[in-house]
Amino acid sequence: MQREYEQEYIKSLELNNSIPGFGAVGNPETIVSDRSDKGLKLIFDSMEDQIFISELLGKLIYVNRAATIHLGYSEDELLDMSPLSLIVGSNTELLSSIAEQMVKNEKAVFETTLRGKSGAEMPFEISAKLIAYEGREVLLCVARDISRRKTAENELQRCVEDLKESNDLKELFTDIIRHDLLTPAGIVLGFTEELQRRSNDQDTTFALRRIHENTRKLIGLLDSATKLSKLQKVDEIVFEKIDIVSLFRSSVDNFRTDIEEKDHRVEIDTSARCVAIANPILEEVFANLLSNAIKYSPQGSRIVIDFLDCNDAWKITVKDYGHGVPDSDKPCIFNRFQRADKKGIRGTGLGLAIVKRIIELHGGMYGVDDNPGGKGSIFWVVVGKA
Numbered sequence: 001m002q003r004e005y006e007q008e009y010i011k012s013l014e015l016n017n018s019i020p021g022f023g024a025v026g027n028p029e030t031i032v033s034d035r036s037d038k039g040l041k042l043i044f045d046s047m048e049d050q051i052f053i054s055e056l057l058g059k060l061i062y063v064n065r066a067a068t069i070h071l072g073y074s075e076d077e078l079l080d081m082s083p084l085s086l087i088v089g090s091n092t093e094l095l096s097s098i099a100e101q102m103v104k105n106e107k108a109v110f111e112t113t114l115r116g117k118s119g120a121e122m123p124f125e126i127s128a129k130l131i132a133y134e135g136r137e138v139l140l141c142v143a144r145d146i147s148r149r150k151t152a153e154n155e156l157q158r159c160v161e162d163l164k165e166s167n168d169l170k171e172l173f174t175d176i177i178r179h180d181l182l183t184p185a186g187i188v189l190g191f192t193e194e195l196q197r198r199s200n201d202q203d204t205t206f207a208l209r210r211i212h213e214n215t216r217k218l219i220g221l222l223d224s225a226t227k228l229s230k231l232q233k234v235d236e237i238v239f240e241k242i243d244i245v246s247l248f249r250s251s252v253d254n255f256r257t258d259i260e261e262k263d264h265r266v267e268i269d270t271s272a273r274c275v276a277i278a279n280p281i282l283e284e285v286f287a288n289l290l291s292n293a294i295k296y297s298p299q300g301s302r303i304v305i306d307f308l309d310c311n312d313a314w315k316i317t318v319k320d321y322g323h324g325v326p327d328s329d330k331p332c333i334f335n336r337f338q339r340a341d342k343k344g345i346r347g348t349g350l351g352l353a354i355v356k357r358i359i360e361l362h363g364g365m366y367g368v369d370d371n372p373g374g375k376g377s378i379f380w381v382v383v384g385k386a
Helices: 002-016 034-046 065-071 092-105 147-198 202-232 244-254 256-261 282-296 351-361
Strands: 050-055 060-063 107-115 121-133 136-145 240-243 265-268 275-278 302-310 313-320 365-370 377-384
Touching: 034 065, 050 065, 092 107, 092 121, 121 147, 147 202, 240 244, 244 256, 244 265, 244 275, 244 282, 244 302, 244 313, 256 282, 275 377, 282 302, 282 313, 282 351, 282 377, 351 365, 351 377
Parallel strands: 265 302
Antiparallel strands: 050 060, 050 136, 107 121, 121 136, 240 275, 302 313, 313 377, 365 377
């Protein structure tokens, strides 16, 4: 309440362009009593902000109590000083900027640093205005200590620099994965496939198969990590009209070998046409949802893919008849490196995190429900129609 009163009073001074009291001269009607004079001084001395009144090219002619407390000088010492002597590194650019604002608006707002009697330097925001005082123009300055704000700004800048360094390191690590790890891992995979074809020894074949499986797992992990890293830093993606049924059918074709190995029946209406506003990267979503359904479903299971019309959006569901997802796991399985406990199932824990990020980029929704037709789950995503 006190601060609001102070602000209103300073505003009234600016509107009147003069300070009553303090021995004002001129028209007798503008002269106030000594009692009002003391009341005004009491108000100024109760303010937290520092108030200075100075001659345009001379010394200070008034300071309030806050000025003496903050700067450590007595009132008499301050009244014997020039305002410029309090400013740290008074430079031509600052004075020129203040003068330019004064000429244009008869007032100026600027930041500077004041030096106290002890030598301590304190940042201030100063609002200065030309006013009439004792029959002449003087400069009224209200100075507010912004030390806390500057500390917060410096801390924020430090955090920004730390974040930039962290992002640079992440990009470097992603480049290392993409260029320095995936290539040799691919070479190992190729050679183990060739050696398996040539091997006639059962033990050697078993060892090569293990090497091949773990190398594939490594490549999958590295590939998922690079994709997720790329998605985390994409600000904008290009959207176009895409038939999501064709996109999902392409994913089914890519997983044909895995589907046949587990004797799954994938049911999808290939005659449907559902056009959405999307980016082709949406295929990664379908690939991850289908891959999970294949991995977590028992041999010979059904996997049902539906495209539901939801007014202005399409809802794509992938229904499996596996073990399902416990309620306790549902809130976290779309987070990085978190998934339901599936013993014996290989994976990186990044697949659903990629689904989450891509759907977020599309402004859509995602989730998982229990399969009402028995065991299993229904994973679903929603994207906007074209």
